[in-house]
Amino acid sequence: MRNMLRFMVVSALAVLLSLSAAVAQTPEASVLNVTEPLDVGGTILQPGTYTIRVLPSFADRNKIQVTSPDLNTVYATVLTVPHPLEPGEEVPATTFVYYPAGEGTPRALRTWFAPRPDASQGGHDIVYDETRAKQLARATNSRVVSYTTGTAMADLDRTELHVVTPEATVETYTYVAPMTSASPAATTMESTTAPVQIAQATETRSTSVEMPETASNLPLIGLLGLLSLAGAFAIRRFRAE
Secondary structure, eight states: OOOHHHHHHHHHHHHHHHHHHHHHOOOEEEEEOOOOOOOTTTEEOSSSEEEEEEEEOOOOOOOEEEETTTOOOEEEEEEHHHHHHHHOEEESSSSSEOOOOTBBBOOEEEEEOOOOOOHHOEEEEEEHHHHHHHHHHHHTTTTEEOOOTTTOGGGTSSOOOOEEEETOOEEEOOOOOOOOOOOOEEOOOOTTTTOOOOOOOOOEEEEEEEOOOOOOOOHHHHHHHHHHHHHHHHHHHHHHH
């Protein structure tokens, strides 16, 4: 009986900690205003207003989702890697940085700096399939993170990433932990900052979007009550013995 009570208390505490972490996690989201066809990780968005938000996955990469403003329609789910800040580089306010349009190809989203730079680790660099990455690298004389063309979306969390150079060579992508010392700034970032040096890149500023309240404190309150009752019962039981 004593072992069962101990197990109940430990289990309740573990659930409480897990639930607290889930409630505390707030997704990053912004309004994305598109005025001309835009390539986001291989999906071409038509002019309109969208919501872009983070879907956390592995520590060294995330997926982002582009949806309708009401979140009911998903237009794209694409892979990103953290944008590592260079020494002295400041995190701008919510900003989108683009690769310029090429001959017969639309401009492409390069980096998204979400409203919470502390959570986004400096920004999200969009990852493209190798074929598209080679086009972008050649057109902008830049290095573009890529994955093997034809890789299924379900495998992107674990697939090996590469860096395509302007010379069309393919190198292994090495994750670089983002710097956390930079503070948010109201000014936009210069288009020549690392990790990708881009000529003629353009930027636009966006407003953040309020995500719907999907979590409540009631489960936490209830679980705390359960934990307190279990603890009180355990103490009384031990005293009785």
